[in-house]
Amino acid sequence: MFDSHHHLLAMGHKPLENEMDLIRDDEYESKSGTEIMEAPSGDDQDPNPRPKKKQYHRHTQLQIQEMEAFFKECPHPDDKQRKELGRRLNLEPLQVKFWFQNKRTQMKSQHERHENTQLRNENEKLRAENIRYKEAVGNATCPNCGGPAAIGEMSFDEQHLRIENARLREEIDRISGIAAKYVGKPMLSYPHLSPGASHSLDLGVGNFGPQAGMTGDIYGAADLLRTVSGPTDVDKPIIELAVAAMEELIRMAQAGEPLWIPSTGNSADRLNEAEYMRTFPCGIGPKPLGLKSEASRESTVVIMNHANLVEILMDSNQWASMFSSIVSRAMTLEVLSTGVAGNYDGALQVMTAEFQVPSPLVPTRKSFFARYCKHHTDEFWAVVDVSLDNLQPTSLPRCRRRPSGCLIQELPNGYSKVMWVEHVEVDDRAVHNIYKPLVNSGLAFGAPRWVATLDRQCERLASVMANTTSAGDGGVISSPEGRKGMLKLAERMVMSFCTGVGASTAHTWTTLSGSGADDVRVMTRKSMDDPGRPPGIVLSAATSFWLPLPPKRVFNFLRDENTRNEWDILSNGGLVQEIAHIANGRHPSNSVSLLRVNSANSSQSNMLILQESCTDSTGSYVIYAPIDIVAMNAVLSGGDPDYVALLPSGFAILPDGPNNSTGETPEVGSGGSLLTVAFQILVDSVPTAKLSLGSVATVNSLIKCTVERIKEAVLRDAT
Structure with missing residues (x-):
């Protein structure tokens, strides 16, 4: 491999x-x-120097x-x-x-x-x-x-x-x-809205002002160069729908009972659907037959400036990167308004995205929606999504986003308070039975997962911006540049893993029959011009299964380098040593590590393993990739990590639903774990080559053996 x-x-x-x-x-x-300035040197300096002309x-x-x-x-x-x-x-x-x-x-x-x-x-x-x-x-x-x-x-x-x-x-x-x-x-120009629509948007003049910690040209010339098509009469329904959705989101976020039913245990607030229909009788229309409603609300305080957070939410690429474990694909189709006064106040755009759970057993949810951003006086910003399917009734959608999004309130010292509302109507009949309790609880696609992911990613970004090295680096990371390069490389590894493990419409999985493992899915991809991937045919394989153990225990077992030889076939039973460690969050398990395999197999003497482990209340991940030692040393010396080829593999550990264990016989939904195992292997370095059955059999055998070893080890430790 x-x-x-x-x-x-x-x-x-x-x-x-x-x-x-x-x-x-x-x-x-x-x-x-x-321009280049000429500078005298040595003994040639004139005692009466005259300024040289610029060349x-x-x-x-x-x-x-x-x-x-x-x-x-x-x-x-x-x-x-x-x-x-x-x-x-x-x-x-x-x-x-x-x-x-x-x-x-x-x-x-x-x-x-x-x-x-x-x-x-x-x-x-x-x-x-x-x-x-x-x-x-x-x-x-x-x-x-x-x-x-x-x-x-x-x-x-x-x-x-x-x-x-x-x-x-x-x-x-x-x-x-x-x-x-x-x-x-x-x-900045702000498009003139059609008569009768301009007063609805109520575009105000605001200014973020100088923001501590902001980097780059966030609200400058980039906005001037955006491709903007000013709203026309055709866009008027979108504008009116976006304004109505903004009003509904604010009321939904700030309302209490009877609209929202208080949570019990570790569940999020749940929506009273009867009260919702009385409060918002119009909306985007009645719920289509075959769709079920999912609504949840959650809040948190994150370590990010409110201006930076708005920028990320209004940029589809940054948004998909921030929420890579939830958003598998995202694209801005059209920008109707870029906002006014150098910021996103009044920005309106049409987008499409796919939302995922890291498992091939849960289909992605594809949505076509408008995203609208508004600054409400000095109190808060709001970003709302609302589906546009009812404006283009070509076919029945499988997922509709009723007004969903977040309210962002500025706090001192660069912090922000975020109130998140997630409200969708979806056809979830294709979800595998072992994942249905998780999906129904709101921990799969609901507000708790968005908020937990945002909080963890904000901590990670704060760690990337830090210019210090820790004693845990063991001297391997000698400079802040090397530290940032290692974190940037790990970020790309995590994104590649997350986008490749879900059941996306762009990547079709094939189920291997008679594999012996639980529903092993495989797919092939050709890599040619991407410097971050080795060229050739890459075979991805993934499977998901249930374990009657708490997610925390499974996560700790898989991230521990001391127990890695119990399941990692490629280590050949050798000891694995952590030679560098970077913490990137409050939780001690949120970290990026560099591992060395001490194996008798001489072919692995020039190989290191880059690993990132992260966890929050809605899920945990252990993701790793083999790295050539020469390339890794270049990154640690301040080199560009974008040219290091990666083929990430790893694990996604999710709870099987709200923790309501009663001490009876373990079953799905009783506090166990849903474990997804995924591998990526280069099976041929020639992109035009054809995939052989032998390569598929090898990968199938590898994932089957890994699953068996994990089950045997964690269940043995549990007893």
């Missing part, structure tokens, strides 16, 4: 500059990215054309893209970086001039309308005598003019205030 791609992992890596030690990107905006590097026409074309597709390239572009054009990555910064500044200036012109024209138009209405009211006459109209005797049209005049005055004051506040400053 490991020897087949060691040659791909043996390449060295050059240390990267620590971008946290550089000055911010916006301080480079006014400078040429390719400028002029890009060739071909280089400019290539970077212009790349800019249209991606105005904010990351480190890897800049390096690749620099290699192709014979430029330094720093030159590419500065060229893109200057290009964004140029686009930003052009956009500002256009927006200021539009604003001035709109202002003049409103002033002219205001003057005309004033004249019309001042010259109004009595329809009976022809004299000046007295108060209380005005016609309906004249009363309408007065009302319209007052509205225009407020509009003029609002636009004048915006213009006065942002003259000479970058401004």
Whole structure:
């Protein structure tokens, strides 16, 4: 398994500059990215030095054309893209970086001039309308005598003019205030809504202000360069639905009894459906036949600034990365509004996503929905999702999202309080029987899982941002850059595992008959151009089964390096030693480890194992991948972890439902564990090769033997 791609992992890596030690990107905006200062050296220094002229590097026409074309597709390239572009054009990555910064500044200036012109024209138009209405009211006459109209005797049209005049005055004051506040400053455009819809969105002007701990260009030029199609009459139903969903979410989050039934034990609050239908009679329509309702609510305090949290929720890629164990796929289909005043206040977009449980026995839930973000005064932000299936009745949906989302309240010291509501209607008949108690309890797709995952991921991000190394590293990790590189590599490993273990519509599992294991599922994928995966045919295999033991006991057994040789066939019975350890959360088991296998098998002498273990109240994971020792040393020295090929395997341990054990004969739903075992193996290094039956048999035998060893070991320890 490991020897087949060691040659791909043996390449060295050059240390990267620590971008946290550089000055911010916006301080480079006014400078040429390719200017070079001449500096005298040694004995050649003139006693009366004169300033040397700056030398400028002029890009060739071909280089400019290539970077212009790349800019249209991606105005904010990351480190890897800049390096690749620099290699192709014979430029330094720093030159590419500065060229893109200057290009964004140029686009930003052009956009500002256009927006200021539009604003001035709109202002003049409103002033002219205001003057005309004033004249019309001042010259109004009595329809009976022809004299000046007295108060209380005005016609309906004249009363309408007065009302319209007052509205225009407020509009003029609002636009004048915006213009006065942002003259000479970058401004974001906000699409003009169709008549009758603009007042519904109630787009206010707000500002996040300077936020401690924010990194990168979160609310700057990136928003200007988004592809935005302004709302039209066709989009009016979406806008109205989003506004109504926002109102419902806020009421749902803040209501008490009788709408919500208080939780018992460790369960979340449950919705009183009869009271819900009385309180919200309209919504997105009646529940379709064959669907059942699931609703839950949960709250927590997380270590993340509210502005960063809003940014993550409104970016589909960051959102899917943050909740990789829940969101298997996510995509923004259309942006109807980017919000105003440099933030996401009033942002509205159409999205699609698939939600998963880490097991091939639970189908993913695919949803097509609108996501709307609103800043409600200074109290809180709210982000709401609502399904759009009723606006496009092409087929009966298997999953509908009634207003779901979260309220985010800013707290001191960079913390936020989050109240999460999850409300869906779903057809869950395809869920395997051993997972139904978990799904019905709300721990699979409900608010408790979203909140627990958010809390754990926020702690992990805080750990990544830390610039210290701990004594537990054992000297292996010698710098903050190496620590961040190891955590970044582990993050990619976890994401790859989670997206590959669920029953997604994009990846179809095949069940192996007569395997001896419980419903072993396999799938193949071809990897060609991804530097994070070895090229060739990758075979994935997964199976899920029930154990009559608490999840905590199973998790502790699987994450312990001292018991690893009891189930890990690839260790060949050798001892496993932890040589580096990074804690990334309050729970002592939430950590990233680097393991060395001390085996008599000499072929594994150049192999290390990267492992991440994490746990919360809704589930636990132990995920690992073999790493070539040369590649890992390059990462620990500050090298780029994106070019290290990974094939992660591991375990997902979930509770089988609420813990209601009565001490009777163990059965599903009595406090046991649902264990998913998944492997990824490179079976052929040639992407065009065909999968052989022998490879399938080998993987089937491997997973079957691993399952048997785990069952034997944990059940023996339990007795």
